[in-house]
Amino acid sequence: MTEPKASILSVLSGQTVSPPPVWFMRQAGRYLPEYRELRASTPGFVEFCLDPEKAAEATLQPIRRFGFDAAILFSDILMIPLALGQDLAFAAGEGPVLGDLPGESQMRDKAAAAGESLAPVGETLQRVRAELGSETTLIGFCGGPWTVLTYMLNGKKAHDRSLIRAFVYDDPEKVMRLVDIVIEASAQYLLMQAKAGAQVLKIFESWAEGFPDPYFDNLIIQPHKRLVARIRELGVTLPVIGFPRGAEARCRSYLDSVPVDCLALGTATPLALGAGLQKDRPIQGALDPVVLRSGGRALDAAIERILEAWGKGPLIFNLGHGIFPDTPIAHVEQALKRIRGQ
Numbered sequence: 001m002t003e004p005k006a007s008i009l010s011v012l013s014g015q016t017v018s019p020p021p022v023w024f025m026r027q028a029g030r031y032l033p034e035y036r037e038l039r040a041s042t043p044g045f046v047e048f049c050l051d052p053e054k055a056a057e058a059t060l061q062p063i064r065r066f067g068f069d070a071a072i073l074f075s076d077i078l079m080i081p082l083a084l085g086q087d088l089a090f091a092a093g094e095g096p097v098l099g100d101l102p103g104e105s106q107m108r109d110k111a112a113a114a115g116e117s118l119a120p121v122g123e124t125l126q127r128v129r130a131e132l133g134s135e136t137t138l139i140g141f142c143g144g145p146w147t148v149l150t151y152m153l154n155g156k157k158a159h160d161r162s163l164i165r166a167f168v169y170d171d172p173e174k175v176m177r178l179v180d181i182v183i184e185a186s187a188q189y190l191l192m193q194a195k196a197g198a199q200v201l202k203i204f205e206s207w208a209e210g211f212p213d214p215y216f217d218n219l220i221i222q223p224h225k226r227l228v229a230r231i232r233e234l235g236v237t238l239p240v241i242g243f244p245r246g247a248e249a250r251c252r253s254y255l256d257s258v259p260v261d262c263l264a265l266g267t268a269t270p271l272a273l274g275a276g277l278q279k280d281r282p283i284q285g286a287l288d289p290v291v292l293r294s295g296g297r298a299l300d301a302a303i304e305r306i307l308e309a310w311g312k313g314p315l316i317f318n319l320g321h322g323i324f325p326d327t328p329i330a331h332v333e334q335a336l337k338r339i340r341g342q
Contacts, residue, residue, distance in 0.1 A: 008070050008137040009199065011282050011314045012239040012261050019340045020307075020315040021069035023139075024292075024332070026322030027062040028074050031329065034061050045090040046082070049075050050120045056127035063136060065329075066336060070137040070200070070316075071128055073193070075121055077143025077204055080185050081152050083117040084110050098151055107181050114185035115192030122196035129197035140198030142189055144205025144244070145182040145223040152178070164207075168215060179223050187230040194236045202241040202264070203227065209246030216250050217257075224258045241284060245321065248273065255281060267320030271309035282314035287335070289319045295331035303338045 008021045029035055035058055042048040049055055058074040078096055082088045084107040087099030102110075110117065129138050142148075150164040153175075168175050190201050208220050228240055243264035244254050255263050255277055265274055265285035274283055291302045306317070317339050323332070336342075 007135065008316055009239070011316050012200065012241075014282060014314055016312065016314050018311065020311060020317045021137075022317040022336065022339050023068040023070035023072065024062075024319050024323055025072075027066070027068055027072070028058045029323060030325035031323055031327045031332075032061055032065070034065075045076070046088055049079070050118075052120050052123035052127055055121075055124040056131070059124065059128045060131055063132065066332060068136070070139050071132060072139040072202070073121070073125060073128070073141060073198070075124070075141075077141075077148060077206070078151055079118050079121065080114065080143065080148050080182060080189060083114040083189065084152075084181070084185055086152060096151060101152055104177060104181065107178075108184075111181050111185040112188060114188040118189055118192065121189075122192050125193055125196035125198055137199050138197060139200045139202055139241075140190065140193035140196075141202040141204055142186045144203050144208065144220070145179050145186060145227065146219045147205050147207045148182050148186070149175070149178055150207050152182075165210070165215075168219065176218075179219070183223055183227050183230060186227055187234060190231050191234045191236055194231075194238050198238065200239050200241060201231070201236070203243060203260075205242070205244045205247075207246075208244035208250075211247075216247065217253070220244055220247065220250070221254055221257045224254070224260070228259050243284075251277060262314075262316065264318065265320065269320070271305065275309055275313070278310055278313040278315070282316065283310060284316040284318045286320035287318065289321050289324055289327070292319065292331055292335055293324045293327045295328065295334055299331060299335060300338055303335060307339070 011017055011021060038054060038057055042054060055074045059071050062068055063071050078088055081098055085102040089097050091097050132138060153167050154164055203224060205220060224242055239261035241262040241264050242258055242260035245266050248266055248269045262282040262284055263277055265283055267286055267288040269286045277283055287302060287306060291299050
């Protein structure tokens with residue numbers, strides 16, 4: 001497959017590129033046989049993420065196979081709790097399991113050194129950057145403060161966000177103190193990634209949906225605003241992509257308040273809403289990963305709808321969420337050909 005020359009950095013500066021550059025969330029993962037073989041070499045997922053050689057290889061695999069326009073660091077949003085001193089493990093069939101929450105003073109002390117604590121992630125980025133051509137953008141990332149905190153507060157049942165929101169109602173002062181700690185740790189982590197070779201940074205707020213007023217503003221908008229301000233204060237000038245997943249109804253408020261350079265959109269985003277947001281900032285997304293898994297005419301039609309609605313403005317083509325592990329490789333190839341007009 002011919003490697004495209006479209007630049008994600010050009011889009012993030014406000015330019016329209018045709019065809020649009022493309023990468024997919026979770027483009028490195030279990031749908032790839034080469035990833036499954038590599039992953040089997042290390043039993044623990046945390047250990048795998050902190051092995052620079054293997055994490056770099058996982059990052060590069062989809063670039064070699066598909067020629068995506070961006071490589072995104074292979075890691076996990078829960079590196080931050082680890083840096084703050086909280087035990088982290090991934091149990092088979094259960095996902096992440098976190099230990100008891102460390103004391104606030106201990107975490108506050110560790111937040112300033114989060115980048116140093118996660119130095120292997122920086123080495124991964126350095127290895128990847130050395131292998132990439134200049135036409136391929138390297139993306140670093142962190143989890144959104146609220147999403148990270150949901151796991152930290154109740155890691156064994158983090159899938160039940162109603163339980164987590166109860167912390168906000170029961171002890172809001174403590175929650176906001178913890179948010180501040182996570183913001184500082186995340187800023188230091190992103191600073192390290194910028195120094196290690198990342199060219200774009202993304203904030204993955206995976207659990208942004210479901211908040212009544214005023215909690216979306218308190219727990220999503222304001223923390224993102226403070227996180228971006230903090231990395232700028234630290235000297236990071238890289239473009240930032242914000243992704244408040246599942247909060248389509250709040251995207252305009254988010255974009256009006258948070259100085260991100262690009263807004264990533266989820267699968268439920270109305271095309272008209274996306275087109276309106278695109279007049280203000282570049283957008284990314286929002287192909288349904290279910291239709292990518294299904295393939296066929298439905299996939300072609302979904303891609304054409306997005307290109308027709310958003311292709312005349314600054315767009316990074318992506319999914320509205322990550323690739324499913326059982327997605328056929330042929331469907332990814334089909335999508336890329338359609339996006340690129342091949």
